[in-house]
Amino acid sequence: MNAPKGLRYTSEHEWIRAEGSSAVVGISDFAQTKLGDITYIEPGKSGRQVKKGDCVASVESVKAVSDVYAPVSGRISAVNARLSGEPELVNRAPYGDGWICRLDGIDAAALETLMDEEKYMAFLAREQG
Amino acid sequence: MAPDEFLSLKRTPLCGLHEKAGARMVEFGGWLMPLQYEGILAEHTATRSKVTVFDTCHMGRIFVEGEGALDFLSRTMTQELRTLRDGRCRYGFLLKEDGGILDDLIVYRFNSRRFLVVVNAGTKDKDLAWLRVHQIPDVEIEDATAALAKLDLQGPRSCDLLAGLGAPQLRDLPFFGFSESVVAGLRALVSRTGYTGEDGFEIYTDSGEAAGLWERLISSGARPAGLGCRDTLRLEAGLPLYGHELSEDITPVEAGMERYASKSEDFTGRRAVMARAASGPTVRLKGLRFLGRQSARSGNPVLFGGRTVGRVASGSFAPSLGFSVATAFIEAGTAKALRSVKIDTGRTMLDAEAADPPFYRRERKREQS
Numbered sequence: 001m002n003a004p005k006g007l008r009y010t011s012e013h014e015w016i017r018a019e020g021s022s023a024v025v026g027i028s029d030f031a032q033t034k035l036g037d038i039t040y041i042e043p044g045k046s047g048r049q050v051k052k053g054d055c056v057a058s059v060e061s062v063k064a065v066s067d068v069y070a071p072v073s074g075r076i077s078a079v080n081a082r083l084s085g086e087p088e089l090v091n092r093a094p095y096g097d098g099w100i101c102r103l104d105g106i107d108a109a110a111l112e113t114l115m116d117e118e119k120y121m122a123f124l125a126r127e128q129g
Numbered sequence: 130m131a132p133d134e135f136l137s138l139k140r141t142p143l144c145g146l147h148e149k150a151g152a153r154m155v156e157f158g159g160w161l162m163p164l165q166y167e168g169i170l171a172e173h174t175a176t177r178s179k180v181t182v183f184d185t186c187h188m189g190r191i192f193v194e195g196e197g198a199l200d201f202l203s204r205t206m207t208q209e210l211r212t213l214r215d216g217r218c219r220y221g222f223l224l225k226e227d228g229g230i231l232d233d234l235i236v237y238r239f240n241s242r243r244f245l246v247v248v249n250a251g252t253k254d255k256d257l258a259w260l261r262v263h264q265i266p267d268v269e270i271e272d273a274t275a276a277l278a279k280l281d282l283q284g285p286r287s288c289d290l291l292a293g294l295g296a297p298q299l300r301d302l303p304f305f306g307f308s309e310s311v312v313a314g315l316r317a318l319v320s321r322t323g324y325t326g327e328d329g330f331e332i333y334t335d336s337g338e339a340a341g342l343w344e345r346l347i348s349s350g351a352r353p354a355g356l357g358c359r360d361t362l363r364l365e366a367g368l369p370l371y372g373h374e375l376s377e378d379i380t381p382v383e384a385g386m387e388r389y390a391s392k393s394e395d396f397t398g399r400r401a402v403m404a405r406a407a408s409g410p411t412v413r414l415k416g417l418r419f420l421g422r423q424s425a426r427s428g429n430p431v432l433f434g435g436r437t438v439g440r441v442a443s444g445s446f447a448p449s450l451g452f453s454v455a456t457a458f459i460e461a462g463t464a465k466a467l468r469s470v471k472i473d474t475g476r477t478m479l480d481a482e483a484a485d486p487p488f489y490r491r492e493r494k495r496e497q498s
Binding site: 036037039040042058060062063065087088091 | 153164165168169170171357361421422423424445446453474476477
């Protein structure tokens with residue numbers, strides 16, 4: 001189970017990577033393992049304003065459907081177009097090519113309240129224990 | 130699941146091997162079973178293109194023997210057993226008097242006095258109890274589920290793999306035929322049957338030998354496959370799953386399977402099945418192809434002409450097809466005319482077309498004579 005340094009994580013297993021006042025969002029390696037083979041991604045609407053905790057995408061695997069939540073408030077400025085044809089990218093590269101959406105106009109300070117990778121790994125250990 | 134519930138789950142002789150292989154384990158029919166190893170899609174694809182092996186020890190295996198065995202089974206099971214040849218098996222149902230399906234099963238005929246009945250995991254206890262209540266003289270019923278292990282070897286390379294393990298003659302075993310063989314030096318009962326729509330075999334061996342056989346099959350190139358892809362494979366192939374397409378609330382007529390319950394000899398539930406076929410059932414099972422990858426799930430309402438006409442029985446993404454498929458019970462008056470429908474998944478409305486199963490058919494190579 002890996003969780004790269006430099007990202008922030010939520011208790012719903014999203015990750016977020018800041019790039020100035022915008023950020024990229026995806027789901028963690030733990031989440032994609034738990035979901036199993038992903039067969040479909042329902043992307044959020046590009047341009048939509050979301051509050052922290054709003055649904056920004058739905059991920060469907062062979063066995064279940066799961067929602068992805070905005071780790072911070074912002075505006076969905078891009079969705080990963082590759083996922084409609086290659087949903088397995090989320091399994092294969094959850095932190096890279098399997099990114100889910102980009103949020104603009106975020107509050108950088110809000111990111112600091114999220115778990116860093118050390119805290120997230122500890123959180124996972126407690127969840128599974 | 131509560132710890133004591135988890136501990137009370139039954140385990141097959143291979144459970145430790147699955148956990149060692151990193152399988153994700155789930156509860157099924159009261160057993161702790163592998164859902165997947167490498168991943169459902171990879172295991173599904175490997176079954177259709179190469180060869181995989183499934184632990185199916187959770188299914189029930191019941192021997193029915195004695196002078197009265199043929200009469201007993203002929204009167205209680207829907208499939209014709211008197212003219213079934215020794216060394217052949219046949220699919221059918223155990224019905225209630227009212228025609229409701231207690232289970233779907235396969236009966237293996239060794240001879241007129243020895244039969245093996247293979248039933249589903251979650252229904253085995255119910256089936257066994259029913260057989261014992263209706264038992265007649267000169268019939269012995271033995272639950273061999275614990276003593277006899279079962280592994281399913283499935284995929285186009287099954288024959289080659291078994292030839293490599295000392296059983297090349299199994300290539301000539303007819304579909305729904307079975308024989309006692311030696312595979313990898315172990316005595317086994319092998320039938321040319323399966324639940325995937327591919328060529329393959331079900332292999333029965335002493336429980337004590339199961340782990341050894343499993344390891345030989347794996348090291349010969351069979352990929353381990355779990356319940357996850359077992360479900361996607363059987364759905365694509367148009368095979369029913371008890372509890373979804375089959376249940377005590379319906380007869381074989383609703384499920385479109387009355388041909389497996391149509392012998393002229395009397396059997397439990399025969400009159401009810403004939404009456405239902407004559408009067409017409411209130412619902413019929415239909416297949417659905419979705420326009421995309423999103424899937425519907427069991428219980429989702431099916432809408433046609435602006436109103437709900439039925440419910441999904443099974444639904445899943447179909448890896449071999451690239452879109453999702455489903456089965457649904459549709460009100461009988463509408464079933465024939467069904468074309469474009471909408472399914473309400475609770476999150477969204479999905480578009481689908483009526484399409485009768487099987488959704489996938491394997492290529493059958495012509496035998497060169």
